[in-house]
Amino acid sequence: GVLFVVQTYLAALLAPMSAAELAARPAEQGAAFYATVDSAVGGWLHDLVAVSKAIGAAFAALAGQAAAGRLLFAMARDRRLPGAMSKVDAGSGVPRRALLGAAVVTLVAAVWAARRPDGLDHLSSVVNVGALTAFGLLHASVIGWFRVRKRAEVPSVLRHVVVPLLGLAVVIAVIVEASGTAQVVGGIWLVVGLVVLAVQYGTGRRTAVRG
Numbered sequence: 001g002v003l004f005v006v007q008t009y010l011a012a013l014l015a016p017m018s019a020a021e022l023a024a025r026p027a028e029q030g031a032a033f034y035a036t037v038d039s040a041v042g043g044w045l046h047d048l049v050a051v052s053k054a055i056g057a058a059f060a061a062l063a064g065q066a067a068a069g070r071l072l073f074a075m076a077r078d079r080r081l082p083g084a085m086s087k088v089d090a091g092s093g094v095p096r097r098a099l100l101g102a103a104v105v106t107l108v109a110a111v112w113a114a115r116r117p118d119g120l121d122h123l124s125s126v127v128n129v130g131a132l133t134a135f136g137l138l139h140a141s142v143i144g145w146f147r148v149r150k151r152a153e154v155p156s157v158l159r160h161v162v163v164p165l166l167g168l169a170v171v172i173a174v175i176v177e178a179s180g181t182a183q184v185v186g187g188i189w190l191v192v193g194l195v196v197l198a199v200q201y202g203t204g205r206r207t208a209v210r211g
Contacts, residue, residue, distance in 0.1 A: 014040040065106065069099035079200070125182035129175055133186050136171040139164040 012019075015032065016039045022029050036044040073095035076085030085098045109126075113119030146152040146160035175183065 011036050065099065065102055068102035068106075069095055072098040072101055079198075083126050115132075122179060122181050125179045127185050129178050129182040130189065131185040132175050132178075133190055136175075138167055139168040139171065 010034055015034070015036045017028070017035070022032055028035070034046050034050065037049055072081060072085050073088075074080045076098065078118060085095070085101060087097055088094060089096045109123060113123040116122065138164075142164040143161060146155070152160060175186070
């Protein structure tokens with residue numbers, strides 16, 4: 001975090017354009033750092049930064065795919081998703097079906113975003129709203145677990161009510177400012193999740209969380 005702040009500060013000092021100019025020309029904001037490197041150091045560093053960023057993004061995407069696949073596998077194992085997702089490869093022990101499921105969803109989202117001029121902005125907003133919705137539910141669960149169910153050994157209004165409510169307020173404020181597409185997609189997924197949870201409660205499929 002500190003290195004990022006220092007890097008951003010130095011780039012702002014060396015930038016050939018002012019903050020007001022960037023604000024007036026939003027199309028140039030995405031490549032502002034590369035323009036700064038090109039003008040302050042040279043084209044060779046511009047190309048090196050671009051290549052390193054592409055490689056880093058590729059490996060980050062691989063890690064994200066693995067994490068998403070593992071999450072689908074764990075949810076299927078706990079009977080929150082279809083049981084087919086909980087199957088692992090006999091030879092490697094890898095949850096192949098869950099990984100392929102995550103890959104298909106990622107591919108569909110990437111193709112959808114690539115076909116729109118503002119697809120990346122919409123995709124980023126959808127992902128952010130999804131994560132924020134999960135964080136909002138997490139804040140609500142803290143209140144439900146420690147305050148409503150009274151599972152805390154030492155109850156604390158500050159930690160178990162005030163702080164979660166403040167966090168929930170911030171999350172809601174950010175979601176309200178998100179794009180309409182992201183809000184609709186997030187709302188649909190939330191409703192689907194609540195319906196699935198209600199069905200599982202009704203059919204007695206609720207299981208204890210694995211420790």
